[in-house]
Amino acid sequence: MKNFLKLLALALLETGLILALPFLMPRPEAAEPEPAPEAPTEEKEEPEEAPERTIPVLTREGFVTEMPLEDYLFGVVAAEMPARFEPEALKAQAVAARTYALYRAAGDKHGGAVCEDPACCQAWLEEAQLREKWGADYEANAAKLRRAVEDTAGQLLTWDGAPVLAAFHACSGGWTETGENVFGLDLPYLQSVPSMEDPASVRDYETTVTLEAGELLATLAAWDEEAALAASGGPLLTDPVYSPAGRLLRLRLCGVEITGQTLRRLFSLRSTQLTWQRTESGGLSFTVTGYGHGAGMSQYGAQAMALKGEGYEEILAHFYPGTTLERMGNEQ
Ligand SMILES: [Zn+2]
Numbered sequence: 001m002k003n004f005l006k007l008l009a010l011a012l013l014e015t016g017l018i019l020a021l022p023f024l025m026p027r028p029e030a031a032e033p034e035p036a037p038e039a040p041t042e043e044k045e046e047p048e049e050a051p052e053r054t055i056p057v058l059t060r061e062g063f064v065t066e067m068p069l070e071d072y073l074f075g076v077v078a079a080e081m082p083a084r085f086e087p088e089a090l091k092a093q094a095v096a097a098r099t100y101a102l103y104r105a106a107g108d109k110h111g112g113a114v115c116e117d118p119a120c121c122q123a124w125l126e127e128a129q130l131r132e133k134w135g136a137d138y139e140a141n142a143a144k145l146r147r148a149v150e151d152t153a154g155q156l157l158t159w160d161g162a163p164v165l166a167a168f169h170a171c172s173g174g175w176t177e178t179g180e181n182v183f184g185l186d187l188p189y190l191q192s193v194p195s196m197e198d199p200a201s202v203r204d205y206e207t208t209v210t211l212e213a214g215e216l217l218a219t220l221a222a223w224d225e226e227a228a229l230a231a232s233g234g235p236l237l238t239d240p241v242y243s244p245a246g247r248l249l250r251l252r253l254c255g256v257e258i259t260g261q262t263l264r265r266l267f268s269l270r271s272t273q274l275t276w277q278r279t280e281s282g283g284l285s286f287t288v289t290g291y292g293h294g295a296g297m298s299q300y301g302a303q304a305m306a307l308k309g310e311g312y313e314e315i316l317a318h319f320y321p322g323t324t325l326e327r328m329g330n331e332q
Pocket of ligand 1: 110114115116117120121122
């Protein structure tokens with residue numbers, strides 16, 4: 001009996017201990033809550049993200065590379081328009097550049113690629129070049145230009161549902177030129193419209209190019225030796241024909257008819273809005289207004305409109321009259 005009681009006491013003690021064990025044991029750290037069971041899968045309402053649009057770019061090295069369109073546009077706006085310009089002018093530039101790239105992608109030139117030559121398609125600079133160009137201002141400028149691209153993401157100008165030839169140039173010198181007179185393309189949205197550039201705020205609004213007699217002779221001989229010889233001593237530039245916008249369309253050089261654009265290239269002039277006079281020493285002096293071919297959007301004109309409080313939609317509607325501003329994916 002004594003032994004039984006002893007056993008019972010031991011058993012009770014053990015049971016008590018066992019019961020008390022959880023309270024005596026150190027409390028474990030708060031455990032991670034059990035992951036909630038996955039909610040029953042429901043059809044998600046959000047539309048699937050469209051795959052990022054890329055654009056074929058013909059590089060200076062002569063090969064074609066596919067670039068994400070919006071990344072490419074940052075490099076175009078940075079190369080084509082001063083970063084100090086107003087945000088609305090930069091946004092207009094972003095839409096024009098996007099439209100231009102999509103126009104090229106839909107066409108045959110360069111096999112549907114857009115090139116980096118500003119004299120042909122549109123300029124583009126990569127990050128390393130922009131860091132060198134902007135120096136300490138890189139971060140601030142890059143943020144400002146990225147915003148212009150992002151704020152207009154996917155927006156382009158169309159005519160009859162297709163991207164337009166959204167040509168642009170630096171400074172029109174008062175009036176833009178028609179697409180017919182610049183590219184030989186009579187397009188309803190590339191007509192001559194006034195541009196409000198402020199001559200005082202445009203560097204080199206008017207420039208002068210003077211060739212001394214020897215330099216003039218060498219240039220003419222390189223162009224057409226026979227014509228230059230035949231005309232030596234005779235009239236040099238005759239029969240000029242100007243467009244209503246004030247640009248030289250054609251004239252005779254040493255008796256040979258050439259276009260104003262050919263004359264511009266021959267003497268490295270900034271535009272075809274020009275006059276000339278012979279110098280006393282037998283040379284030739286050109287006076288040139290503005291910069292660029294003159295068709296489509298004038299960048300300084302866009303800046304002047306933005307400074308007056310106009311938005312990028314108004315700027316684009318002014319320089320590309322009759323076009324529709326719409327989102328990518330709706331165009332044909
Ligand atoms: Zn090109």
